[in-house]
Amino acid sequence: MRLRGVARFxxxxxxxxxxxxIDVSIKPVGGLHEVFVQHGDHYIKAYIDTEGVVRRxxxxxxxxxxxxxxxxxxxxxxxxxIIDSAGHVYxxxxxPLLEIVKKLIG
Numbered sequence: 758m759r760l761r762g763v764a765r766f767x768x769x770x771x772x773x774x775x776x777x778x779i780d781v782s783i784k785p786v787g788g789l790h791e792v793f794v795q796h797g798d799h800y801i802k803a804y805i806d807t808e809g810v811v812r813r814x815x816x817x818x819x820x821x822x823x824x825x826x827x828x829x830x831x832x833x834x835x836x837x838x839i840i841d842s843a844g845h846v847y848x849x850x851x852x853p854l855l856e857i858v859k860k861l862i863g
Contacts, residue, residue: 762778762779762780762781762809763776763777763778763779763809764776764777764779764803764805764809764810764811765777765811766803766811766814768796768799768801768814769801769814769815769816770796770799770801770816771796771797771799773796773797775794775796775801775803775814777792777794777803777805779792779805779809781807784807785805785807788806788807789804789805789806789812790804790805790806790807791803791804792804792805793817797831799816799817800816800817800820801814801815801816801817802814802815802816802817825842826842827841827842828840828841828842830854832851832854832855832858833851834851835851836848836849836850836851837849837850837851837854
């Protein structure tokens with residue numbers, strides 16, 4: 758699908774649709790924007806042309822965080838996940854966390 762500044766494609770890992778917004782004012786090196794996407798619990802690398810067409814997308818098999826945070830927070834529509842530095846996942850109601858995020862963003 759060709760939309761100026763927006764690229765959509767099916768995730769090669771989970772098959773869900775991914776939407777990426779691109780700053781079309783920046784000219785990509787070699788004609789393609791190189792984008793890393795965190796999509797749920799996996800990562801994708803995509804190459805997108807200046808028309809917003811995804812030319813290639815593939816999973817990133819090894820993603821290493823050099824300075825891991827103490828906690829990572831992921832908020833979804835139906836749940837929120839808090840992941841500690843040991844990789845333990847705690848699932849909770851997203852409503853209170855969404856309220857905090859709304860206040861922070863203002």
